Amino acid sequence: MPRTDEPAPIEGLLEGAEVLADTYDDYDTEAARRRVRDRCAEYTASPDVPPRYPSAHEQAAHDLNLAVALIVNAPQAAVSLSRLADQDRMDPEGAVVFGALLHLAGHRDAAQFWWQFAAGGGNRTAACCLFLAHRRRAEFRDAAYWHGQCRGPAGQGQPPPATPAPAPVTSFPLLPETVRHDLISQCRRGRNPSLPASLEAVINRLRVDSADEDFGEVPQPDVALTGELARGPVKPQ
Template sequence: MARTDEPAPIDALLDDAEVLADTYDDYDTEAARRRVTARRTRDGAACPGGAAAAPRHHPSAHEQAAHDLNLAVALILNAPEAAAGLTRLVDHDRIDPEGAVVFAALLHLTGHQDAAQFWWQFAAGGGNRTAAFCLFLAHQRRAEFQDAAHWRAQSRRLPRSGRPRTPATLSSLLPETVRHDLLSQCRHGRHPTLPAPLEAVINRLRIDSADEDFGEVPQPAVTLPDDLTPDS
């Protein structure tokens, strides 16, 4: 992935990423997974001692969705307005759905998958198409195809934000080296992770365990943007 000096706004990045959704048009994902399972079983039986065959070079649809979600999360956190969006999320006068998209991205990186889904659904309910697209990928990677189709339709139905391009002079949410490392990890096909000190910041957040559908859901703190850039 080529590095750019002025990352595009979150919605613009995900508008570009939405072309990935066309990969799944007219694609029978359930049948594909059955074919993959059958092929691996057959190839494994042909190996000495019945050992499992080496992974295929071409991932299945749910594996591709997992990669695409990781990339989307890295792009969200690399956007120049990510810090401002997260700050607006804890503004009690006006909670910004875009900030919930950013917060969910952080939760995804630190393994809080259900909580990330909670905040993406919160943002999608506020009309954020990026959140709906992330939900499409999250359900697709878990082979929850009916839910994935619903959120893919929502991501296409919701209007673009229409916000002007955010000046690149805004302070970034994460240190530059961390942002570049997230994208590098995606390039190499790995699940991107935050450095341990930044992951600890997320894991120390207050937990709301009252949600009956998602269980324990971390809550954003007013100091979170500053805590993620301690050297800025």
């Protein structure tokens, strides 16, 4: 199938996407985006990994891994994930974070389910992840659709996303600092980033909804998930 679109660099897509931008009224979104750009610039300048890959699907896989690592690194990721599991109306921003965790744990189809949920709520970060996920599988027609949604409201014709709930005063990291840094380091070395086995086991223990005919078994968020992830990997005795 011929390619229908050339992808923008990952830093360009993240600049246009609303990466959890509305979670805090007093959060300096522009400063956060500058940190993302600086992290991407530092990453692509690394001599350890070539900045471009020889095929579209390899480049997309690399860019998706980097985007996922940055999503779980976001300061407000834990709060967004908590709201996904702890309220009647599920939060699209939390669904982006949950999809990123599922991707890291190897549940790629389930990650797509939650990103599609978030994109349907108007989240452009989720649309960016879907663009890269489809391009990684050389599904260029679907990738082209989601590429368009990265630059404008996802799910045209649907009602606008609901106003976020009032933000809490404080936040806490979703993952321990050493784990978050290791995810970026794995990307720098050209590896597929993955969580430590004990944190992956936390995700694998989540309740599963097996009723979805397109995605099969889809893990569901749990109110205790953020606390278990924040405690970090279990150290050997």
